[in-house]
Amino acid sequence: MADSILEMREVTKRFPGVLALDGVNFQVKPGTVHALMGENGAGKSTLMKCLFGIYQMDRGSIVLNGEERHFNSAADAMHAGVSMIHQELSNVPERSVAQNIWLGREPLNALRLINHRKMLDDTRKLLEDLNFDFDPAARMSSLSISRQQGCEIARAVSYNSSIVVMDEPTSSLTENEVAHLFAIIRDLRARGVAIIYISHKMEEIFQIADDVTVMRDGKVIGTFPVKTLTGDKLISLMVGRDITHRFPPVESSIGERCLEVRNLTAANPRSFRNISFELRKGEILGIGGLVGAQRTELVEAIFGVRPAASGEILVHGKLLKRIRPQDAIEAGIGLVTEDRRSSGIFPLLNITVNTAIASLGKYKTKIGMLDHRKLTSEAVKQNKQLKTKTPSMGTLVQNLSGGNQQKVILSRWLMTMPDILIMDEPTRGIDVGAKYEIYMIMAELVKQGKAIIMVSSEMPELIGMSHRVLVLCAGVLTGTLEKSELTQESIMRYATQFS
Ligand SMILES: Nc1ncnc2c1ncn2[C@@H]1O[C@H](COP(=O)(O)OP(=O)(O)OP(=O)(O)O)[C@@H](O)[C@H]1O
Ligand SMILES: [Mg+2]
Secondary structure, rough: OOOOEEEEEEEEEOOOEEEEEEEEEEEEEEOOEEEEEOOOOOHHHHHHHEEEEEEEEEEEEEEEEEEEEEEOOOHHHHOOOOOOOOOOOOOOOOEEEHHOOOOOOOOOOOOOOOOHHHHHHHHHHHHOOOOOOOOOOHHHHHHHHHHHHHHHHHHHHOOOEEEEEEEEOOOOOOHHHHHHHHHHHHHHHHHEEEEEEEEOHHHHHHOOOOOEEEEEOEEEEEEHHHHHHOOOHHHHHHHHOOOOOOOOOOOOOOOOOEEEEEEEOOOOOOOOEEEEEEEOOOOEHHHHHHHOOHHHHHHHHHHHOOOOOEEEEEEEEEEEEOOOHHHHOOOOEEOOHHHOHHHHHHHOEEHHHHHHHHHHHHOOOOOOOOOOHHHHHHHHHHHHHOOOOOOOOEHHHHHHOOOHHHHHHHHHHHHHHOEEEEEOOOOOOHHHHHHHHHHHHHHHHHHOOOOHHHHHHHHHHHHHOOEEEEEOOOEEEEEEHHHHHOOOOOOOOOOOOOO
């Protein structure tokens, strides 16, 4: 294709035990948004890391603007006009926004020293241009995830990139931030920039993308104009079969009360206050609300990771004297955290250890030794059930694809067999096929009489899986919706109560 800005030809990349990319051909036109879709572990991030010089491909070539190029490092790629905003944010937390943006190419003064004033001025201009309202001198670690990501976008723009890769950029953004990001994307596109956009969120693809390339098992299935696709068609291309139901039936009987939260108020005055609710055996209780509603803070306080100022938690009618994670685990509560990057994953340990780590107490032999065999076989079983894609259980978790890391965390908590499982955004970053597996497991758990609290930003998921939904807005419980009342509109109404 003569009009491509980028052509990747026959790209092959092997990792120990996995053929991650198998002769991939991929072409992108300038001034378009090109979505890259596929199941967890399909090879999307790997393909982009090959383009960006982070991985060296085993075979294949990259043609940029008609010229064959080879990048040995990300810095090479950036200088050639290719930028990437990573699935895992990659900035230096102790440095300022400006320092991060100009890292390695700081403006110098006549004495060849860093010209801090110019650096700050340039950054201010850049941020203004993008409508970001944060301080160029702020420390990176003091900014929210979305602002940190904003800095990465600003850096991409500062290089005048002709190709910008975004790997699941919206996973922790609020609705407004997503709208802002999309405005920036449209603006870049109008300037002729090609954007390669990776996301598991189907609605986003139909909103923003011009073309879609679907990958499966390291191969390209095809490239299609978005206009020619429907959601169902796209799903079947991704998973290789039709998915007729997005949610399994939840057939549990609701039993006695297993958790009661009374007037729980966070220690942090800007967080949630006076939250009271009950959870029953066999129930899936959804918690909805916009990003910033303090849903994560609430479930973390119930689990004891965050301090509460006042309030009571009763498990099976018994008041928890202290609320610390070990007490919560002992009382039969498990928490699947939302953000696998900062909490939860031990990247340098293997899958077995990552899965088993919360269950060590449960697998002791009579003489108090760890029963390694049982522990390992249970860890294997849990990951098999969720179809974690990996060459072996000994693989380091950092080498798994993003979605598969999420599955390992889920396996960990399923293995502790909690009576009450709290799941914070359980399917974030998970592909459509695997989402269904997770829903099936949820349905099975409540059928066995367990109870689930599910925090989710995905309306269809809240509506499709919950018996009841609590809605939070700015730290206040604004509504409780029964199954029959659940619609996108009713949830949104309570979620935006104070705006
Ligand atoms: N550094 C690495 N070492 C070993 N294996 C790796 C490494 N990086 C990726 N892989 C493997 O390559 C395959 C493709 O992974 P990749 O991260 O590209 O998937 P993905 O399509 O981005 O998935 P997701 O949607 O979950 O992010 C996976 O099987 C993964 O385990
Ligand atoms: Mg990925």
